[in-house]
Amino acid sequence: MRIRILGCSGGIGAGVRTSAMLIDDDVLIDAGTGIGDLELADIDSIRHVFLTHSHLDHVAGLPMLVDRVFDENFAVPLTVYAREETLRAVQDHLFNDVIWPDFSNLPTPQNPMLQYRVCSPGDSIDIAGRRFGAVEVQHTVPSLGFTVQNSQSAFAVSGDTKRNETLWPALNACDDLRVLVIEVSFPDEQQDLAVEAGHYTPTTLLADLQQLRHEPQIWLTGMKPGEEETILDQVRRASPDRDFHMLSRGTVLTV
Numbered sequence: 001m002r003i004r005i006l007g008c009s010g011g012i013g014a015g016v017r018t019s020a021m022l023i024d025d026d027v028l029i030d031a032g033t034g035i036g037d038l039e040l041a042d043i044d045s046i047r048h049v050f051l052t053h054s055h056l057d058h059v060a061g062l063p064m065l066v067d068r069v070f071d072e073n074f075a076v077p078l079t080v081y082a083r084e085e086t087l088r089a090v091q092d093h094l095f096n097d098v099i100w101p102d103f104s105n106l107p108t109p110q111n112p113m114l115q116y117r118v119c120s121p122g123d124s125i126d127i128a129g130r131r132f133g134a135v136e137v138q139h140t141v142p143s144l145g146f147t148v149q150n151s152q153s154a155f156a157v158s159g160d161t162k163r164n165e166t167l168w169p170a171l172n173a174c175d176d177l178r179v180l181v182i183e184v185s186f187p188d189e190q191q192d193l194a195v196e197a198g199h200y201t202p203t204t205l206l207a208d209l210q211q212l213r214h215e216p217q218i219w220l221t222g223m224k225p226g227e228e229e230t231i232l233d234q235v236r237r238a239s240p241d242r243d244f245h246m247l248s249r250g251t252v253l254t255v
Contacts, residue, residue: 003253007034008221010185018057031062043068051082052159053143054089063100066114072107081119085142135170137161139198147174153255155179162198168211177214178255183222187230202234219247
């Protein structure tokens, strides 16, 4: 699998985009502002979108994506997979015919270009030889992480989360976990804010990482703009034996 990082920041600014990663050429995990840098031909190939949760930095690009790929004579609809609560938020607050057209009724309610599929914790969805497993994590809204496995290897994405007991058993169950993309939004100095906002800091992440039996590459994501180097330094100093990297827009991972 080829994983192209389109956005991985916890905010906006020159050269940074919010969460979105393209799996091969047809699947997105999250649809933040990063999708806006794709070539039109790349956008047109996307037919599946997995959302970790409903917050704007993870869904901001979805309305424009649907608008771009809309075709009254489409062969394959665009399917959005997420928790029931996330899909309800997207329908109520984005595709509501006020903020943006309700593409789940277009071109007709009987044959829409946009369709929703509930993906609950524990569910597994197969798409062209890749298995996407949904894992419950702990954030301020109902949220998911995802494991993605093919016949050879696996990678995982935490989504936004704070300390939890659900992600790590799912990761340990993955055969040949090569890559873990995990959020660390705040440095240790902002521990109280991180807890309130439902995010990891270096200290809380490393406490949970003790549960992980695999030794994958670990790519840090979701960092607030300007805090990236501080967070990476704190993580590496506290756990020098782990294989930590800082994710950046344009990174390509192969597993």
